[in-house]
Amino acid sequence: PFPEEIHGRTMCGVVWCRTGDPDRFEETFATIGEPGPPAFHFASPMPYPAVQSMLDDLIPPGYQWYWRGHFFDRIPDAALDVHLEYGEKVPTPLSLMHLYPVDGAAHRTDPDATAWSYRDAVWSGVLAGVDPDPANAEAIRRWCVDYWDALLPYSMGGSYVNFIGAGEGRERVLATYRGHYDRLAEIKRTYDPDNFFRANQNIEPAPRP
Known part of the structure; x- marks a missing residue:
């Protein structure tokens, strides 16, 4: 799921999930990039089981x-x-x-x-x-x-x-x-x-x- 340009690099990642009103998405996570722009950012509505299994292919x-x-x-x-x-x-x-x-x-x-x-x-x-x-x-x-x-x-x-x-x-x-x-x-x-x-x-x- 990661961009090719960061493959092989040591990274710190934040994996987050909001369960609730989708209209409040931007409000809830407006501060996620405040410490500095992330190397990449991906967010999308998805079923909770998809969140639980989204990194399974890596291991x-x-x-x-x-x-x-x-x-x-x-x-x-x-x-x-x-x-x-x-x-x-x-x-x-x-x-x-x-x-x-x-x-x-x-x-x-x-x-x-x-x-x-x-x-x-x-x-x-x-x-x-x-x-x-x-x-x-x-x-x-x-x-x-x-x-x-x-x-x-x-x-x-x-x-x-x-x-x-x-x-x-x-x-x-x-x-x-x-x-x-x-x-x-x-x-x-x-x-x-x-x-x-x-x-x-x-x-x-x-x-x-």
Whole structure:
């Protein structure tokens, strides 16, 4: 979906969506170019599933992947410096970092109402190393781990559960669910006491009484 003249360049992109009255489109996004004219700008009415899948062709099945994530309640200048540093070190053309805003209904729901414990987060970030060549698996993993380590001091201590990387271990799962973990472990004991469903960011069943 990108113009040929920017192919192969390291870029920062803003992907946005407005759901509502199309007559307010210009009003809502009038400031999108204020920091400076973008390299390109594309906007069009489309079904929501099209928004969700618009970049799928860039990352087909079968590629090498390694990712890690953080929640953030703010992004100070020092964290921006980390993003600039590792943006320049991106190991492969498809490797990237996403920041997703956490807002709206996520903040209007009581923190104890669901299993998700980071409703006070403002951003959810994921670092994703991607490449088709298995020979680059270690390079993309190393970039993600180093980038993640550098951002850790600015994070809230947990991550969106789907962004927990391979090998992060139980402590990361505990940090991600915060005080909700014990309740979830009791539910796991009820429905999966033998931990059959364990090939995941695992919640271990609470001990049997």
